[in-house]
Amino acid sequence: MNALQTFFAMGGYGAYVWPAYAVFFIVLIVDNIAPRLRRRRVLRELRARIARQSSRQDRVRQDRANSNSIPTQPSP
Amino acid sequence: MSSWIPLWLHKLGSPPTFYRFAGTLRPWAMAMALLFGAIALYGGLVLAPADYQQGDAYRIIFIHVPSAWMSMFIYAVMGVAAFIALVWRIKLAEVVAMESAPIGAAFTFITLVTGSLWGKPMWGTWWTWDARLTSELVLLFLYLGVIGLYHAFEDRRQGARAAAFLAIIGIINVPIVHFSVNWWNTLHQGSTINVFGQSKISWDMLWPLLSMMLATKFYYVASLFRRVRTDLLALEGGKDWVRKIAESEAGQ
Numbered sequence A: 001m002n003a004l005q006t007f008f009a010m011g012g013y014g015a016y017v018w019p020a021y022a023v024f025f026i027v028l029i030v031d032n033i034a035p036r037l038r039r040r041r042v043l044r045e046l047r048a049r050i051a052r053q054s055s056r057q058d059r060v061r062q063d064r065a066n067s068n069s070i071p072t073q074p075s076p
Numbered sequence B: 001m002s003s004w005i006p007l008w009l010h011k012l013g014s015p016p017t018f019y020r021f022a023g024t025l026r027p028w029a030m031a032m033a034l035l036f037g038a039i040a041l042y043g044g045l046v047l048a049p050a051d052y053q054q055g056d057a058y059r060i061i062f063i064h065v066p067s068a069w070m071s072m073f074i075y076a077v078m079g080v081a082a083f084i085a086l087v088w089r090i091k092l093a094e095v096v097a098m099e100s101a102p103i104g105a106a107f108t109f110i111t112l113v114t115g116s117l118w119g120k121p122m123w124g125t126w127w128t129w130d131a132r133l134t135s136e137l138v139l140l141f142l143y144l145g146v147i148g149l150y151h152a153f154e155d156r157r158q159g160a161r162a163a164a165f166l167a168i169i170g171i172i173n174v175p176i177v178h179f180s181v182n183w184w185n186t187l188h189q190g191s192t193i194n195v196f197g198q199s200k201i202s203w204d205m206l207w208p209l210l211s212m213m214l215a216t217k218f219y220y221v222a223s224l225f226r227r228v229r230t231d232l233l234a235l236e237g238g239k240d241w242v243r244k245i246a247e248s249e250a251g252q
Helices: A002-012 A014-066 B007-012 B015-047 B057-088 B091-123 B131-151 B155-171 B173-183 B203-235 B239-245
Strands: none
Touching: A002 A014, A002 B057, A014 B015, A014 B057, A014 B091, A014 B203, A014 B239, B007 B015, B007 B057, B007 B155, B015 B057, B015 B091, B015 B239, B057 B091, B057 B131, B057 B155, B057 B203, B091 B155, B091 B173, B131 B155, B131 B173, B203 B239
């Protein structure tokens, strides 16, 4: 058995040691990825909200310029 | 209240200031976590000798024990933040408490699973209902309870207040976990590391353990800051400073 095989065998306990380390890393990687995805979603929603608000303001301004009456179509 | 809290602390409590502060510190904390983690892995898996009783199976200690420490440490932080949030209604404390819960739950889960993988070859069983194991499982349920209660309310701040109560009540479990090996007869071995007095471990095995302890502490800071920053953006959605961040190209 070469040195690398000896290392991975862990004195016969490899079947317990390596899954333990795998769980440690997988859980922490998931803990790392989840907030990244959430941040992206939050920013996307914020941008969408800002875009909606600014388009609504544009429409109101346009309506005011076109006539003195309030817009007949309520903005969604 | 402001008379006894220093001004800089007061400023740090304001969401935009903390957002910037956390953004600057987070990459450094993550770098330190990776550095100390890598050193600990090399020391623990390669350099440290096998245990005279447990052979190489004991090497699970290098992730099991630091994770167990973090499961209690994070609960303590969460409890203190929850208390501050309930008493002084500081939004940042609320966010810190609520965003600590998933990280704490992750470390508690790791502790239970790695402990089980260690228990099978050493004790001959994956699980036993003894004091240490059961109280750690209760800790996991407390974390899950806090997370669940937080998300059960339509209004996030109302949810945070309810979950903060549960977090504070649950603090009682932390000393129970810690002292369970002394208070009751248990299959679980006693403390290896003593802050006051002699530790029952050789230096070759101790330094990778301490290095991993530092790595998990830094990891918690990095993960918490990332989560808190996202939460602040969501909570302060209508404010000008958030608007600027959302509109900037990268959203950093």
